[in-house]
Amino acid sequence: MSPRRYDESDVRSRPNPRGSRPRTKQRPGHEDAVEALVTGVDRGRYHLLVGPxxxxxxxxxxxxxxxxxxxxxxxxDRVDVVGDTSGATGSLARIVRIGERSxxxxxxxxxxxxxxxxxxxxAGQLVIVTALADPEPRTRMIDxxxxxxxxxxxxxxxxxxxxxxxxxxPLVALYEPIGVDVVVTSRSRGDATIAAGAVGEAEERWDGLDDVRARLAGRTSVLVGHSGVGKSTLVNALVPDARRATGSVNDVTGRGRHTSSSAVALRLPERAGWxxxxxxxxxxGLAHVQPDSLLGAFADLASVATxxxxxxxSHAADAPDCALDEWVAEAEGPEREQREVRVDSMRRLLAARTASDQA
Incomplete structure (x- = not known):
């Protein structure tokens, strides 16, 4: 029996599941990309402001x-985008580069x-929003x-x-000496208005809101705070079109409920800032912060320690001959209490970070 002769019909090539395009390390330059500002992130989609x-x-x-x-x-983030950047309904662009972050x-x-x-x-400024009551202020959270x-x-x-x-x-006296700027606000309802023979809603009055606006002007500021402190209410007062959801404080736990689900950038009226x-x-959590840099956030303690x-x-509670203990003992009355709170707060942070490094 003669051996079979094979031809090209007997050869079957396996299809390439990744396509037929050759692999290359060269990436497109995207010279046509346009600059945009990321104003919000929602489930894998990014809201951008092109040409801010x-x-x-x-x-x-x-x-x-x-x-x-x-x-x-x-x-x-400042990003570069390509594709359909018209902003038309149903359009979708593509972020190809992230700019250097300041x-x-x-x-x-x-x-x-x-x-x-x-x-x-x-962002150039961190605004720590804290309620003076309902819920009670948490100084260690502020620290x-x-x-x-x-x-x-x-x-x-x-x-x-x-x-x-x-x-x-008390809180103003605790933080102003270490270089933290402080603004104080309050909100109240005025008398109800009478229009067309009907009683209207009471007018909302703010004290200190102009001071907040002055410190936000021309800057990009990020607001942080635990739930229930009035952060979203403050944002709605600063940016009337924001319509951020607001919540109340639980009477049992003394904690607020989450109302904001994601970070969003809002422009102040008259383009005064963000x-x-x-x-x-x-x-x-501060696991990303090196223990050596913790003391630098407490300017009053850093000068004494230096x-x-x-x-x-080590400036820890059990550190021998630590000058911070002597610095606390030198004061009397309310000033001594304030110094004790500051040193205790710094040492708790230091102990937590040291423990996490050893874990």
Whole structure:
């Protein structure tokens, strides 16, 4: 029996599941890309403002290009986009580049979580919104936010709300000496208005709102605070068209409920600046902050430690010859109590970060 002769019909090539295009390391230059500002993120879709500040400014919906991989795009980012950037209904552009970030605000779930989360980018000021009552102020939460702002290279502004319920003086005295700017606001209802023979809604009155506007003017500021402090209410007063959902405080737990689900950038009236509203938080982990830089967020303690502490001092509660203990003992009355609170807060943060490193 003669052997069979094969021809080309007997050869079957296996189809390439990845397509027939040759693989290359060269990436497209996207020279036609246009600049945009990320104003919001919603389930894999990005709300952009193309040409911010220009005459042809428009809102565009976009997705992230595959070539960016796992690199995260956050609110406040400056990005380059290609594709359909007309902003027409149903159009979808593509983010191909993320611009260099001037600042990055980060936090972790807790002090032991190694995964850091970028909250916003390119904001120059962190506004820590805290209620003076209902719910009660949490000074250690404020301290953590100040540390995060310091680590990100941002200015810190403490905004105290509900001043009609409690005296702001103790908190003002606690933070102004360490370089944290403080503004105080309160909200009340005036007398009901009478129009066309009917009783209308009472007019809302704000005290201190002009001070807040003055400190936000010309800047990009991110607002943070735990739930129930009045952050969304403040945003609605600053940006009347924002319509951010507001909530109440639970009478049993003393905590507010989350009303904001994602960060969103809002432009102040007359293009006076930007505010980025963020979801309410109940914790602000600092696992991403190096322990050596924690002391730098407490300017009053840092000066004492630099001048008077022995070399190699850890500044912890059990550190021998730590000058911070002597500094506390030198004061009397209310001033001594304030110093004790400051040192205790710094040492708790330091202990938490040290423990997370050893875990």
């Amino acid at each position: 500040g220009g005459d042809d400014e428009r809102v565009v919906l976009a997705m992230k290009a595959r070539e960016l991989g796992r690199e995260r795009v956050v609110c406040g 600042t990055v605000l980060r936090r972790t779930a807790d002090d032991t979580d190694p995964v850091e989360r970028v909250i916003v980018a390119n 953590r936010c100040v540390v995060a702002a310091y680590d990100a290279g941002m200015d810190a502004l403490l905004c105290l709300t509900k001043a009609d319920l409690a005296d702001p003086a 505010v980025i509203d963020t979801p309410g938080v109940r914790s602000f 001048e008077r502490c022995p070399r190699g001092c």
